[in-house]
Amino acid sequence: MKDSKDKISISKATIDRLPLYFRTLRLSQEESMEIISSEELGQRLGVTPEQIRKDLASFGQFGKKGVGYYVSELIRNIGEILGLDYNWHIAVVGVGHLGWALANYRNFDSLGFNLVAMFDVDPNKIGQCIKGTEVFHLDRLKEVMEERTIHIGIIAVPEMYAQEVADQLVAAGVRGIWNFAPRKIKVPEAVRVINEDLSVGLSSLSFYLARQTPTN
Numbered sequence: 001m002k003d004s005k006d007k008i009s010i011s012k013a014t015i016d017r018l019p020l021y022f023r024t025l026r027l028s029q030e031e032s033m034e035i036i037s038s039e040e041l042g043q044r045l046g047v048t049p050e051q052i053r054k055d056l057a058s059f060g061q062f063g064k065k066g067v068g069y070y071v072s073e074l075i076r077n078i079g080e081i082l083g084l085d086y087n088w089h090i091a092v093v094g095v096g097h098l099g100w101a102l103a104n105y106r107n108f109d110s111l112g113f114n115l116v117a118m119f120d121v122d123p124n125k126i127g128q129c130i131k132g133t134e135v136f137h138l139d140r141l142k143e144v145m146e147e148r149t150i151h152i153g154i155i156a157v158p159e160m161y162a163q164e165v166a167d168q169l170v171a172a173g174v175r176g177i178w179n180f181a182p183r184k185i186k187v188p189e190a191v192r193v194i195n196e197d198l199s200v201g202l203s204s205l206s207f208y209l210a211r212q213t214p215t216n
């Protein structure tokens with residue numbers, strides 16, 4: 001396998017498809033599949049086999065011609081490419097409707113994401129626990145983040161506080177931010193931000209539905 005962690009020339013579209021391959025392979029493994037062809041993987045994902053072969057070839061030589069991919073080996077390889085072999089420490093800031101749901105989401109653990117702290121400003125929430133992880137007051141963010149070596153911060157606070165929370169996360173040494181607030185945040189170049197805007201997905205769906213002949 002090429003040293004994919006240092007590669008920056010791979011297209012975003014390829015990188016965005018890798019988690020889909022990873023998830024589908026894990027489901028295939030649950031179905032006791034040991035080998036999968038690019039045709040079968042493609043069918044399950046709605047991606048052409050050529051695209052899958054091309055995407056994977058960006059990272060190295062996987063699978064055997066005429067046989068297919070060994071499912072567990074490919075899961076391990078893609079997991080390494082995605083950095084999922086690392087034990088990431090994550091923190092949620094804003095334990096409201098969304099923050100609470102994210103903190104309760106069990107699949108993060110199985111991907112190697114460890115929720116190690118949560119932060120809020122609401123006195124009623126401080127000291128509460130989700131799956132054994134405590135909610136701290138925002139004032140303690142830097143101290144707790146440094147003590148627990150938190151790599152990723154999830155922003156789930158109201159929009160108007162998103163930037164100040166981002167600044168605090170950056171000052172505490174966070175390496176990546178998953179921002180759910182519908183506001184672009186500014187961070188130094190070294191910090192990666194993924195903005196998650198659920199309304200974008202819904203609006204795209206609306207675009208397609210609006211062009212279909214109504215059925216009722």
Ligand SMILES: NC(=O)c1ccc[n+]([C@@H]2O[C@H](COP(=O)([O-])OP(=O)(O)OC[C@H]3O[C@@H](n4cnc5c(N)ncnc54)[C@H](O)[C@@H]3O)[C@@H](O)[C@H]2O)c1
Pocket residue numbers: 093094095096097098099119120121122125138155156157158159161165180181182198
């Ligand atoms: N609820 C959803 O389905 C959803 C979906 C997509 C995006 N979002 C976005 O996620 C964010 C949170 O949404 P929500 O519905 O969970 O809101 P919410 O009001 O239920 O929760 C917000 C939480 O943030 C806390 N908070 C406020 N200021 C804070 C600060 N400075 N530091 C730390 N905590 C602070 C509040 O005490 C509260 O617990 C919003 O920006 C919203 O637009 C929500």
